[in-house]
Every structure is written in C-alpha cells, then in structure tokens.
Amino acid sequence: MKVLIVGGGLAGICLGHHLEDEGCDITIIDKGENFSSAIAAGMINPMVFRRMLKTWRGDEVIPYLVDFYAKTEKKIGGKFFFPRKIKRYFSTEEETNLWEMRTKDSSYSNYISSEKEEPQSFIHNTFGVGTVFSPGYVDATLFMRLNHRYFKDKKYLITASFDYNELNTNALTYKNERFDKIVFAEGYSGVDNPFFNYLPLNQTKGEVLKVTIPNYPNKDIINRKCFILPTEDGTYRVGATFAWKNINTKPTEEGKQTLLEQYNKLCVLPLSIIEHEAGIRPTVSDRRPLIGEHQTHKGLFIFNGLGTKGYMLGPYFAHHFTQHLLHNTELDDEVNISRFL
Ligand SMILES: Cc1cc2nc3c(=O)[nH]c(=O)nc-3n(C[C@H](O)[C@H](O)[C@H](O)COP(=O)(O)OP(=O)(O)OC[C@H]3O[C@@H](n4cnc5c(N)ncnc54)[C@H](O)[C@@H]3O)c2cc1C
The missing domain is CATH 3.30.9.10 (D-Amino Acid Oxidase, subunit A, domain 2)
Structure with missing residues (x-):
C-alpha cells in the first residue's frame, strides 16, 4: 500500500515506522519547522497530579511505548x-x-x-x-533528529510544504502521483487543514x-x-x-x-x-486524539490531537491506526473523529 503522510513530527514518525514495518511504501512530507515534537520535554508521566489519578489508558499505552522506543x-x-x-x-x-x-x-x-x-x-x-x-x-530533539536522518536516508522523507492546490481528492493524487491513502499529521498546523478544520483542534x-x-x-x-x-x-x-x-x-x-x-x-x-x-x-477539547477518515473525501485521514502527552500516546495510537488503515479493524470510539459528527 502506498501512503502519503503529511507532517514528520512525532505523530508522522510513529505512523511511518508502523507502516514501514508492515511493508507499506511511505512518503513523509515535512515543512522542516517543528515547534512541538522537537522541543517537548518528552516525559512519560503515568499520573495526572491534579486529581492524583492514573493517566488515561496508561495500562495499555505505557508497556507499548517502552517496547516501541527500545525497538526504534x-x-x-x-x-x-x-x-x-x-x-x-x-x-x-x-x-x-x-x-x-x-x-x-x-x-x-x-x-x-x-x-x-x-x-x-x-x-x-x-x-x-x-x-x-x-x-x-524521550530526548525529543535527538528523537526527531535521528528519525529524520533515518527516513531521509531511506528517501522516504521530503522537506517541503504540502501544497493543497496540488491535491486531487477524487483521483487521490498529489502532484500527479497516486496514493492509496493520505494521512494528515500536521500537529498544531492542522487547524488550517481545509478538510479537517471542522474538528475541535x-x-x-x-x-x-x-x-x-x-x-x-x-x-x-x-x-x-x-x-x-x-x-x-x-x-x-x-x-x-x-x-x-x-x-x-x-x-x-x-x-x-x-x-x-x-x-x-x-x-x-x-x-x-x-x-x-x-x-x-x-x-483537543475532550483531550483525546483525533483519528479517522474524512466523511466524504475517502482516502483522506487525520492522525492528530496528541495534546500534552504525545510521547506517551503516539506509539500506541500509531499502531492502533495502522491496524485500521491496513486491516480494517474498528477504531476506538474515544479517538475516532466520528465522535464529532
Ligand atoms: C513545551 C512543550 C512541552 C511538551 N512536553 C511533553 C512531555 O513532556 N511529554 C509528552 O508526552 N508530550 C509533551 N509535549 C507534547 C508533544 O510534544 C506533542 O503531543 C507532540 O509533539 C505532537 O506531535 P505532532 O507530530 O502531532 O505535531 P508536531 O510536532 O507539531 O509535528 C507536525 C509536523 O508537521 C509538519 N507540517 C505541518 N503542516 C505541514 C504542511 N502543510 N506541510 C508539510 N509539513 C507540515 C510540521 O513541520 C511538523 O514537523 C510537549 C509539547 C510542548 C509544546
């Protein structure tokens, strides 16, 4: 499967690894400006101190991220x-x-x-x-630098701004190149995405x-x-x-x-x-990631909304999303963008 990922921050990188490991042909476009994944403290905190509660989904996401970062x-x-x-x-x-x-x-x-x-x-x-x-x-600056070098060496990562005028949503082509799926992982810049700007990012x-x-x-x-x-x-x-x-x-x-x-x-x-x-x-207003396919523009997806805990949630939900993209498994209701329809 040929997948275009728009955004090479933590979300795009986690997704890129999972898709690559499943044998997909991936292209990541990143505009080369990162003011989130590259400057984050990268802490993994299993507790929410405000109410002294366990963090949302900690029992699943923490073992998964430990394994993912070691493997990566x-x-x-x-x-x-x-x-x-x-x-x-x-x-x-x-x-x-x-x-x-x-x-x-x-x-x-x-x-x-x-x-x-x-x-x-x-x-x-x-x-x-x-x-x-x-x-x-996670040493976030290092994580970004090493991952960008990895994907650049493999010729999967292109440094450029994604140009929406070059996207044909019917043919699912970008600059005349056909993709099976296009995933927007643009982080906070996703508020300007013309297809998904109805979401409460x-x-x-x-x-x-x-x-x-x-x-x-x-x-x-x-x-x-x-x-x-x-x-x-x-x-x-x-x-x-x-x-x-x-x-x-x-x-x-x-x-x-x-x-x-x-x-x-x-x-x-x-x-x-x-x-x-x-x-x-x-x-996101409900503090849950935004994952799913556009309601009418089939083939266009979003993977965003990792919020204040991206280094904790990114690996697990990249896996969850990959299973959905490639094997048609159901998306978790709590992260599925259909909750905002
Ligand atoms: C100060 C601070 C501290 C943090 N501390 C922690 C922490 O301790 N622990 C933790 O788990 N999380 C922390 N986070 C949160 C974490 O950094 C985010 O959840 C995570 O980085 C979001 O990743 P992302 O890939 O969605 O977004 P981003 O990192 O913003 O990546 C999006 C990428 O998309 C690219 N892009 C966007 N639009 C386009 C376009 N049109 N064309 C091409 N490229 C495009 C950008 O260049 C960028 O590289 C912190 C965040 C901040 C700001």
Missing part, C-alpha cells in the same frame, strides 16, 4: 529513551491524603510507590513527597527553559507546579507553561518569569538559563 532505537541506531523516576512534592494536605489513598489501591501499584519517603534537602517541602515509577523520558502554547543547576544531587525528575528534568547531557529542562491566547512560537518574558517563580518555590539551588524555547501543543 535499535532500528534507527541511537539512544534517545532514558529511565527516570518522578518525585512529586505535594502542594496541599488534600493532595497528600489523596496520594496515600491511591497507594492503598492495588491498581496503582505499578505506578506509585507506597513507601514513606524522606523529602530531599534541596527541595522546599511542606506536605511530603511520593515516587512515580515513570519508565523515563486547539493550539496550546508552552514554554520551557534549558538550564544548568550546579550540585543537583541525582537524576530524579522533580514536580510541583513545574518540573525539573535532569537530562543525559548534564543540563536540565524546567517547564512548562500553558497558554491559550496569543499563540505563536516566540518565547516571552512572562513565560520565563512564571517558570523561574515556580522553580524558586520548588528548589533551593541556583540555576543559569542556557536556552528558552516556546512551542505549541495540538490539543
């Missing part, structure tokens, strides 16, 4: 997935109590530790701390800092209001903000100050900023 590292040659634990410092007494309740629930035993823990001395602490067994984080801006923190004592990710992620290269990511207005890819002074304020309330160690980046997440 071997396939493309390189290491981008690294183990890390997350230490959650609680914000309120209510959070501490909720956490304790979850530790007594056996369905959480794979995700959180029931051990009582001593807070670390470099963290401001009032309400205590708990450990989340995250499988780790939103843009959520996020800013992150790359910093040095001399004397940070271990490799645990620390979280409360913001996160501190110790990366493999010895630097740290501090993030991330959320903004729904004035959406663009420019870092702002306000974003920086918000992160520094949150950091200073969390950690006593001084930091130095190396880099300040901004990006845009492709979010």
Whole structure:
C-alpha cells in the first residue's frame, strides 16, 4: 500500500515506522519547522497530579511505548529513551491524603510507590513527597533528529510544504502521483487543514527553559507546579507553561518569569538559563486524539490531537491506526473523529 503522510513530527514518525514495518511504501512530507515534537520535554508521566489519578489508558499505552522506543532505537541506531523516576512534592494536605489513598489501591501499584519517603534537602517541602515509577523520558530533539536522518536516508522523507492546490481528492493524487491513502499529521498546523478544520483542534502554547543547576544531587525528575528534568547531557529542562491566547512560537518574558517563580518555590539551588524555547501543543477539547477518515473525501485521514502527552500516546495510537488503515479493524470510539459528527 502506498501512503502519503503529511507532517514528520512525532505523530508522522510513529505512523511511518508502523507502516514501514508492515511493508507499506511511505512518503513523509515535512515543512522542516517543528515547534512541538522537537522541543517537548518528552516525559512519560503515568499520573495526572491534579486529581492524583492514573493517566488515561496508561495500562495499555505505557508497556507499548517502552517496547516501541527500545525497538526504534535499535532500528534507527541511537539512544534517545532514558529511565527516570518522578518525585512529586505535594502542594496541599488534600493532595497528600489523596496520594496515600491511591497507594492503598492495588491498581496503582505499578505506578506509585507506597513507601514513606524522606523529602530531599534541596527541595522546599511542606506536605511530603511520593515516587512515580515513570519508565523515563524521550530526548525529543535527538528523537526527531535521528528519525529524520533515518527516513531521509531511506528517501522516504521530503522537506517541503504540502501544497493543497496540488491535491486531487477524487483521483487521490498529489502532484500527479497516486496514493492509496493520505494521512494528515500536521500537529498544531492542522487547524488550517481545509478538510479537517471542522474538528475541535486547539493550539496550546508552552514554554520551557534549558538550564544548568550546579550540585543537583541525582537524576530524579522533580514536580510541583513545574518540573525539573535532569537530562543525559548534564543540563536540565524546567517547564512548562500553558497558554491559550496569543499563540505563536516566540518565547516571552512572562513565560520565563512564571517558570523561574515556580522553580524558586520548588528548589533551593541556583540555576543559569542556557536556552528558552516556546512551542505549541495540538490539543483537543475532550483531550483525546483525533483519528479517522474524512466523511466524504475517502482516502483522506487525520492522525492528530496528541495534546500534552504525545510521547506517551503516539506509539500506541500509531499502531492502533495502522491496524485500521491496513486491516480494517474498528477504531476506538474515544479517538475516532466520528465522535464529532
Ligand atoms: C513545551 C512543550 C512541552 C511538551 N512536553 C511533553 C512531555 O513532556 N511529554 C509528552 O508526552 N508530550 C509533551 N509535549 C507534547 C508533544 O510534544 C506533542 O503531543 C507532540 O509533539 C505532537 O506531535 P505532532 O507530530 O502531532 O505535531 P508536531 O510536532 O507539531 O509535528 C507536525 C509536523 O508537521 C509538519 N507540517 C505541518 N503542516 C505541514 C504542511 N502543510 N506541510 C508539510 N509539513 C507540515 C510540521 O513541520 C511538523 O514537523 C510537549 C509539547 C510542548 C509544546
């Protein structure tokens, strides 16, 4: 089967690997500007801290992503997935109590530790701390660079902007080349897609800092209001903000100050900023991915809406979507775009 994927971010890459492994003839067109997959922190957090609940579909997506990233590292040659634990410092007494309740629930035993823990001395602490067994984080910049190199070497990846005027939806051709399926995986730019712009895809801006923190004592990710992620290269990511207005890819002074304020309330160690980046997440009002075929333009599909947790959801739902594309399996109702008809 010949498939054109528009967008070579995380969604397009995950889909590209699954289709390639199934023997498809793939072409990925990417305009070479990435302000989401390439700047993400790449954390895999099995918990939603706001309500101290397990993340949606964690039991299925987490084992799948662990396997996928390990297999992909071997396939493309390189290491981008690294183990890390997350230490959650609680914000309120209510959070501490909720956490304790979850530790007594056996369905959480794979995700959180029931051990009582001593807070670390470099963290401001009032309400205590708990450990989340995250499988780790993806070095997102490296992931993108290695995958683009892999698909470029195979001549599957073209760096160009997709030109909608060159698409013939009846013949399913692009620049006169015929495809069996065309999948739009354009991330936040998908809001301008003329075929799928009826879907409630939103843009959520996020800013992150790359910093040095001399004397940070271990490799645990620390979280409360913001996160501190110790990366493999010895630097740290501090993030991330959320903004729904004035959406663009420019870092702002306000974003920086918000992160520094949150950091200073969390950690006593001084930091130095190396880099300040901004990006845009492709979010959906019901926080579920957008997958499926256009209602009237048959052969046109969307794979988008990975939201704030793309590195967690992307691999599993790329597999799910591939099974649908190639073997006609039913799409999960929760991700199928038919829910918005
Ligand atoms: C600050 C920040 C922090 C984040 N942290 C995390 C985290 O810790 N953990 C986590 O799991 N997720 C995180 N995310 C979310 C994650 O990054 C996204 O869910 C994911 O990157 C979305 O991937 P995507 O491929 O759908 O979109 P994108 O990465 O935006 O990729 C879309 C691609 O399509 C291309 N494109 C678009 N339109 C066209 C066109 N017309 N022609 C050609 N090419 C086109 C673009 O060039 C781009 O490369 C974070 C996001 C941000 C912004």
